[in-house]
Amino acid sequence: MIEARGLTKRYGDKAAVSDLTFTVRPGTVTGFLGPNGSGKSTTMRMILGLDAPTRGDIRVGGRSYAAHPAPLYEVGALLEARSVHPGRSALGHLLALAHTHGIPRSRVNTVVDMVGLGKVAGKRVKGFSLGMGQRLGIAAALLADPATILLDEPVNGLDPEGVLWVRNLLKSLAAEGRTVFVSSHLMSEMALTAEHLIIIGRGRMLADTTVDAFIRDAGLGTIKVVSPEAAQLRELLLRVPGVEAVISPPGTLRVSGTDLEHIGRTASAHRIPLFELTPHSVSLEEAFMELTRDSIDYQATVGSSAVAQQVAQQGARA
Amino acid sequence: MTTVLTPAVAPRAASPYRVTPLRVLRAEWSKLWSLRSTWITLAVASTLVLAFGLLVAANYTPQSDADIDPVQLTLLGAPLAQVVLAVLGVLVTAGEYSTGMIRATMSAVPRRLPVLWAKAAVFGAIALGVLLVTVFLTFPLGQLFLSGTDMEASLGDPGVLRALLGSAVAPALIGVFSLTLGSLLRSVPGGIVTYVGGVTILPEVVRMLPFAVMDDIVQFLPVQAGEALSAVSPDAQLLSPGAALITLCAWVVAGLGAAGLTLIRRDV
Numbered sequence: 001m002i003e004a005r006g007l008t009k010r011y012g013d014k015a016a017v018s019d020l021t022f023t024v025r026p027g028t029v030t031g032f033l034g035p036n037g038s039g040k041s042t043t044m045r046m047i048l049g050l051d052a053p054t055r056g057d058i059r060v061g062g063r064s065y066a067a068h069p070a071p072l073y074e075v076g077a078l079l080e081a082r083s084v085h086p087g088r089s090a091l092g093h094l095l096a097l098a099h100t101h102g103i104p105r106s107r108v109n110t111v112v113d114m115v116g117l118g119k120v121a122g123k124r125v126k127g128f129s130l131g132m133g134q135r136l137g138i139a140a141a142l143l144a145d146p147a148t149i150l151l152d153e154p155v156n157g158l159d160p161e162g163v164l165w166v167r168n169l170l171k172s173l174a175a176e177g178r179t180v181f182v183s184s185h186l187m188s189e190m191a192l193t194a195e196h197l198i199i200i201g202r203g204r205m206l207a208d209t210t211v212d213a214f215i216r217d218a219g220l221g222t223i224k225v226v227s228p229e230a231a232q233l234r235e236l237l238l239r240v241p242g243v244e245a246v247i248s249p250p251g252t253l254r255v256s257g258t259d260l261e262h263i264g265r266t267a268s269a270h271r272i273p274l275f276e277l278t279p280h281s282v283s284l285e286e287a288f289m290e291l292t293r294d295s296i297d298y299q300a301t302v303g304s305s306a307v308a309q310q311v312a313q314q315g316a317r318a
Numbered sequence: 319m320t321t322v323l324t325p326a327v328a329p330r331a332a333s334p335y336r337v338t339p340l341r342v343l344r345a346e347w348s349k350l351w352s353l354r355s356t357w358i359t360l361a362v363a364s365t366l367v368l369a370f371g372l373l374v375a376a377n378y379t380p381q382s383d384a385d386i387d388p389v390q391l392t393l394l395g396a397p398l399a400q401v402v403l404a405v406l407g408v409l410v411t412a413g414e415y416s417t418g419m420i421r422a423t424m425s426a427v428p429r430r431l432p433v434l435w436a437k438a439a440v441f442g443a444i445a446l447g448v449l450l451v452t453v454f455l456t457f458p459l460g461q462l463f464l465s466g467t468d469m470e471a472s473l474g475d476p477g478v479l480r481a482l483l484g485s486a487v488a489p490a491l492i493g494v495f496s497l498t499l500g501s502l503l504r505s506v507p508g509g510i511v512t513y514v515g516g517v518t519i520l521p522e523v524v525r526m527l528p529f530a531v532m533d534d535i536v537q538f539l540p541v542q543a544g545e546a547l548s549a550v551s552p553d554a555q556l557l558s559p560g561a562a563l564i565t566l567c568a569w570v571v572a573g574l575g576a577a578g579l580t581l582i583r584r585d586v
Contacts, residue, residue, distance in 0.1 A: 072425070072426055073333040074333075085417045085419040088353060093422070097422060099341055100344075101426065
């Protein structure tokens with residue numbers, strides 16, 4: 001269980017995280033979403049006490065992280081930035097962490113095998129691929145059998161097989177009753193892994209919702225119908241239970257709970273002309289981008305008039 | 319198939335694990351030895367002292383105006399070893415920041431200060447151990463070449479044993495001091511430059527300033543206090559051995575205090 005109350009972190013004038021209040025519950029995977037630079041990593045560092053909040057507080061298992069007698073038993077974390085000395089072997093790294101808590105060597109071997117690093121455990125981390133580095137980070141996170149697992153962009157650099165492995169691992173950890181808090185900037189990945197979503201942009205809370213509710217609110221699976229007799233068609237469609245239809249703007253129906261064929265046949269049977277009948281094709285990713293569009297720090301502006309002018313000027317000079 | 323909607327969250331058993339100061343010490347011990355750079359640095363420091371000592375002793379020809387004592391002569395390589403150990407001291411702390419390891423370290427021990435104490439203790443003990451072995455190997459071996467010269471000396475001679483012990487204690491303490499510099503500056507190059515520039519070169523420059531008070535100040539600086547500790551009969555310009563030891567310890571305590579304060583106040 002992670003509880004943030006009014007969590008705020010400022011670096012000089014810039015607020016990295018502003019007044020975040022949320023609870024991450026055990027037993028489910030909670031996705032932590034936001035564009036790059038939205039404050040996800042800062043929030044994760046504050047959970048671990050690496051960064052101190054400017055205001056507000058964040059507790060894990062009812063206390064601040066540092067107040068636990070065995071912090072790694074409370075929270076296991078994989079941070080986005082590498083947190084390993086490249087000159088040490090994977091085994092050496094994990095053993096050093098294990099020593100601080102009195103974790104036996106047998107447990108170190110268990111997590112090494114669990115993440116599939118058995119063959120390279122004695123090799124220096126220097127030669128590891130990004131994916132192997134991520135696996136080592138996950139091994140470190142699982143080392144002390146923690147109640148809460150915190151993973152910052154865990155699938156970065158993993159091959160498809162590795163991505164699937166992480167996805168299943170997270171679900172099984174949650175099914176064991178653990179709190180699983182995993183950040184990503186990819187909505188599509190989170191939709192496959194998480195049940196609950198916390199979405200932030202520019203350090204502010206944008207949504208604290210479930211994946212199902214997010215998909216429903218995004219209007220996925222709706223059908224757009226353009227007809228001069230939209231109101232009449234709506235009445236007809238609503239006779240079937242479960243169908244929802246709204247008119248916006250006038251002349252356009254947005255229908256859910258039925259399919260193209262039913263709408264087409266209903267219109268035809270009542271001689272209602274249709275100008276357009278299309279499935280609404282917004283993807284989950286587009287819905288996420290729509291939500292976070294105003295809060296992206298480093299927006300690509302190619303195509304905007306300013307850039308076009310600049311390019312034209314440079315062209316003229318050349 | 320049944321779907322568990324809300325997985326039963328059983329109250330967790332009390333942790334079978336616990337962070338203790340002794341375990342943090344154990345972890346820092348294993349961290350230091352699991353890096354190749356530690357072995358190399360310690361071997362280099364030890365070899366420098368031994369090689370220089372034997373080279374100088376084997377080629378020694380008595381000079382009437384010798385401004386040097388037997389311990390200083392056989393341990394002519396000690397200042398070089400001191401620089402090498404200071405670099406290792408900086409690496410022990412600042413190296414964790416440059417690699418990112420500090421995030422893993424401070425996540426495991428979020429109270430932070432035990433890590434600094436453990437690093438200082440482990441590094442200090444290892445540096446002292448290696449130096450003691452090196453010094454007490456180099457001196458008798460060097461003396462094999464020096465018997466019959468004005469540089470002949472034995473452990474029983476006045477001041478010799480103390481100077482030998484001082485030659486091991488001083489670089490170890492200065493190494494711990496540079497470890498605190500690494501922790502304060504969080505940068506390997508920054509720590510090394512500060513050590514070489516501020517601790518070894520600056521005092522020599524200051525001493526050349528035409529003010530008598532400068533000599534009084536300089537004798538209290540770490541390297542000069544270390545010199546006083548390592549000489550059989552210290553220079554009149556330097557502190558007495560006892561005062562030098564206290565001065566060096568004060569530098570280490572001040573360094574640890576400043577590093578500790580920064581460590582708990584600043585974000586990792």
